[in-house]
Amino acid sequence: PVIDSPRLVHGTHLVISKEDVEAGLALAPSPAFTISAFASLLSEEARRESWGITLHPSSPPLLVQGPQAGCQAAATFCEQLDAASRGLDIELSIWLVRGAGVSAAGAGLPKEAPWAFTRLRSGAQSMLGEQIQQSYVHNYSVEVATDAGVAAPVVGRVLTGDVLQVRAMRVRAGAGVFVEGLLDLARLTSLEDFELSATDLGSLQQPHVNGLQIAFSGTVASGTPLRVAWAGLGGSEAVTEGSLWIVPRAIPDAADGRWRMLDTALVEALAWNLPPVSPGGGLENAPDGTLEDQTPKPLPGGLLIKEADTSRSSLSRTRPLFVAGFGVVLGPRAEQDGWAQIDSLRGVAEALRTKTHEVLVARGAGFVRLPVAGGSTWRVLVCDETTAVVDYDVEIAPETWMPGPRVERSLDGFCAQGLAGSDFTSYSAWVAATSEKHVAERSSVPLGRLELPRRTWRSARGEVRAGATPEVLLRGAVPLTLTVRAL
16 A cells, blocks of 8 residues: 655654655655657657657647557557657565564565555655555644633644655666665554643643654565564564565566667665654754765756767767667667767766675664665664653733743664765664653642653764774673674
8 A cells, every 4th residue: 555644854753743744755756758749759750750740748648640650650650659668667575474483694584465555656655555644733832812811722643553664766777776765663552631831721631652763775677575673672563573685677678679778766866865853852863964964966868868978979960869768768779889889878877876785783582674875865763752841931911821831852872874985884863762751740840740751872983994893983891783694
């Protein structure tokens, strides 16, 4: 099943404000030519082949007028391109399994039916799974006038379930597939009432969400599985131990035919740039713009075509009929010199983003093992999320006043996130915990009851080179380690 929901890229499962539902992942259109580019290509081919037709490209469908033979030739040309475009499709079979032993390195591909299956065009992305939305009373919005006031409930939403946002792109002429995903597993473990005991205010509800989020990427041969595994993380059944298997299947590029269609979706796509996750509750990460600055920039198809033009002799009077759409370059197969230049440039850019490493994030007996491709952002977030009433604002009018609760959300657990390079990865990591939460009663706080949490937090940033030795990111009674290994 496919769902349309807020993206969980900020690491939170509580939807409270508009910022919580903003999609933070690059969503590019599927490979396609614009109507004007396709009409120009068809007109040029008709002129070269003397079809004697007139094209009326006002809007789809394109209208063609002329001799029957010419119109039939134009229709055949369109059918050939349509057939070639279907070769850009990718099938994804996905297994999400849980239970003891399924995370073992030697575990095989599950034999049961896939958890999800989708077919998408190279460069497109899809959201799969099931999401549960639970509404709750998050806070009150307080307004006062001269002698009266009102407290309107602010309704929040808790997003739980098993959700996978996945993107796939053909590489190496369809022999391989680049897969990028954001897996989010979350369970609502409790929803508790908190009595404010404040004037004209009722009680709030405080959700407790146990979650695991993994952002991964990697390149595998068509028909070969890409795997993510985790174990020993505690919490709900969704998080304790499991594996995600993705088997992509693509069609290799055709080796014959007058026209060649090249898939350039990977080199033209914007890299997913995940924002940093904050532990909340008054603990904030310092801004870090380095990840965004270092993510690979798109290589437009128009630049590839220019590279093909430079390969032709300055004495040539004809221009090679190359056309670029998003994620696609189309041209005559006979233009071997031009294709050689395009393949050379595309191959260099593609190689930088297809090299894949295995990243192992471990804390105590728990671990998450995931693939990461060069130039891609990765993330491991294991946390318990909840809210707390930490303060009050006061709305004052000439003859009345009302308290307004201030509610903060917080994440307890650990998070590691970084950007992979050719033989290393950068990282930003933190560990946060709430050791106790004291409740101050209204007898001591006249405005209303509030909570006084005691939190601990440690964080670090740096780089880890590929090798067999784990790097300690955060020391302590239960250290957080990171291992990067070439595949």
